[in-house]
Amino acid sequence: xxxxxxxxxxxxxxxxxxxxxxxxxxxxxxxxxxxxxxxxxxxxxxxxxxxxxxxxxxxxxxxxxxxxxxxxxxxxxxxxxxxxxxxxxxxxxxxxxxxxxxxxxxxxxxxxxxxxxxxxxxxxxxxxxxxxxxxxxxxxxxxxxxxxxxxxxxxxxxxxxxxxxxxxxxxxxxxxxxxxxxxxxxxxxxxxxxxxxxxxxxxxxxxxxxxxxxxxxxxxxxxxxxxxxxxxxxxxxxxxxxxxxxxxxxxxxxxxxxxxxxxxxxxxxxxxxxxxxxxxxxxxxxxxxxxxxxxxxxxxxxxxxxxxxxxxxxxxxxxxxxxxxxxxxxxxxxxxxxxxxxxxxxxxxxxxxxxxxxxxxxxxxxxxxxxxxxxxxxxxxxxxxxxxxxxxxxx
Amino acid sequence: xxxxxxxxxxxxxxxxxxxxxxxxxxxxxxxxxxxxxxxxxxxxxxxxxxxxxxxxxxxxx
Numbered sequence: 001x002x003x004x005x006x007x008x009x010x011x012x013x014x015x016x017x018x019x020x021x022x023x024x025x026x027x028x029x030x031x032x033x034x035x036x037x038x039x040x041x042x043x044x045x046x047x048x049x050x051x052x053x054x055x056x057x058x059x060x061x062x063x064x065x066x067x068x069x070x071x072x073x074x075x076x077x078x079x080x081x082x083x084x085x086x087x088x089x090x091x092x093x094x095x096x097x098x099x100x101x102x103x104x105x106x107x108x109x110x111x112x113x114x115x116x117x118x119x120x121x122x123x124x125x126x127x128x129x130x131x132x133x134x135x136x137x138x139x140x141x142x143x144x145x146x147x148x149x150x151x152x153x154x155x156x157x158x159x160x161x162x163x164x165x166x167x168x169x170x171x172x173x174x175x176x177x178x179x180x181x182x183x184x185x186x187x188x189x190x191x192x193x194x195x196x197x198x199x200x201x202x203x204x205x206x207x208x209x210x211x212x213x214x215x216x217x218x219x220x221x222x223x224x225x226x227x228x229x230x231x232x233x234x235x236x237x238x239x240x241x242x243x244x245x246x247x248x249x250x251x252x253x254x255x256x257x258x259x260x261x262x263x264x265x266x267x268x269x270x271x272x273x274x275x276x277x278x279x280x281x282x283x284x285x286x287x288x289x290x291x292x293x294x295x296x297x298x299x300x301x302x303x304x305x306x307x308x309x310x311x312x313x314x315x316x317x318x319x320x321x322x323x324x325x326x327x328x329x330x331x332x333x334x335x336x337x338x339x340x341x342x343x344x345x346x347x348x349x350x351x352x353x354x355x356x357x358x359x360x361x362x363x364x365x366x367x368x369x370x371x372x373x374x375x376x377x378x379x380x381x382x383x384x385x386x387x388x389x390x391x392x393x394x395x
Numbered sequence: 396x397x398x399x400x401x402x403x404x405x406x407x408x409x410x411x412x413x414x415x416x417x418x419x420x421x422x423x424x425x426x427x428x429x430x431x432x433x434x435x436x437x438x439x440x441x442x443x444x445x446x447x448x449x450x451x452x453x454x455x456x
Contacts, residue, residue, distance in 0.1 A: 258409025
């Protein structure tokens with residue numbers, strides 16, 4: 001529980017972004033309160049759990065208990081069942097997000113942050129139209145806590161932003177309906193991530209199989225919100241796929257969620273508030289990957305917050321805007337490119353996808369790359385070719 | 396009005412993200428829709444990955 005009713009910073013949401021922000025800010029001597037709605041941080045998992053080694057290492061030396069599987073190949077499966085495998089230089093991990101998320105919160109606590117779970121934040125405190133804290137319910141009792149800065153790290157829902165007057169609403173084109181089962185008792189190559197691209201299977205999205213160690217895998221699907229209007233649900237689509245492909249499986253857990261796949265949000269800060277991670281729409285809109293990007297946004301936001309608060313500068317929109325500028329000049333730009341690529345690929349028919357995967361498969365495996373695959377996917381428009389080159393330079 | 400099957404809801408928050416009038420309160424294991432604010436736009440029904448929401452014509456208790 002909190003010892004005081006006044007903190008420099010209240011962080012709402014203890015996912016990878018919220019805990020990373022709390023750890024960095026607390027390590028610089030700021031008083032930080034990190035709140036989470038859930039009883040146990042990291043549970044339930046709402047994620048495919050994939051990260052790249054190089055991304056993770058920007059923040060932490062990977063711990064063995066975080067890693068369920070290590071992958072070095074992607075396999076793209078066409079609607080007609082033919083496939084092409086691409087090796088990559090980097091390696092990827094499928095994490096145990098339950099352990100990972102909890103450890104990140106512990107690291108924040110180790111730096112001096114106060115971490116409290118089972119806290120429901122249902123409003124913000126305002127003074128002269130400026131946010132000066134949060135209110136909510138904890139142990140069935142109402143509470144109010146004042147702070148100089150509130151960090152919205154509350155995931156896809158992004159209600160802190162809305163309460164502060166930022167439009168965080170996603171339209172159905174920019175959010176996927178996601179459903180995943182972790183299943184065991186199946187035979188699967190533990191070094192390969194499979195991506196099934198098919199409008200029939202996963203309209204304007206994809207279906208994934210990510211190995212999770214031994215005989216286990218995360219099998220999930222994301223379909224665009226728009227395609228879910230009159231079509232079959234994500235759950236029903238995935239269940240059909242799993243039942244036909246892995247008839248003798250055992251379900252270990254189920255993960256449900258909306259996946260924000262939008263352009264960068266127009267406003268990441270307002271007076272007394274900064275948004276980070278999924279709440280700030282920092283997810284890669286093509287892959288749906290958001291763990292490392294969320295942590296990067298947290299680090300960028302923390303840097304600005306530390307500068308502002310330690311120098312006694314007012315945490316106003318203008319003074320916090322440095323975070324948004326830094327984000328948009330780098331990751332935000334990449335996310336815009338990825339969004340354009342996603343839109344172009346969304347127009348491909350199953351026939352196109354069959355042809356493209358067939359074409360890429362004719363390239364010798366040592367010359368195949370993610371960049372070449374996506375070059376084959378997009379119309380040969382110079383602007384889009386530049387987008388692909390800039391996004392997949394390293395792959 | 397929109398009805399939620401609370402027994403099957405997973406409380407994932409996808410509906411909250413698309414709600415244009417912010418009328419959904421989501422707790423760790425509960426969900427409430429403020430039908431006074433709700434406009435019956437049905438976006439929550441569409442996005443729900445496990446289809447636990449439904450539209451009912453008349454307000455019944």
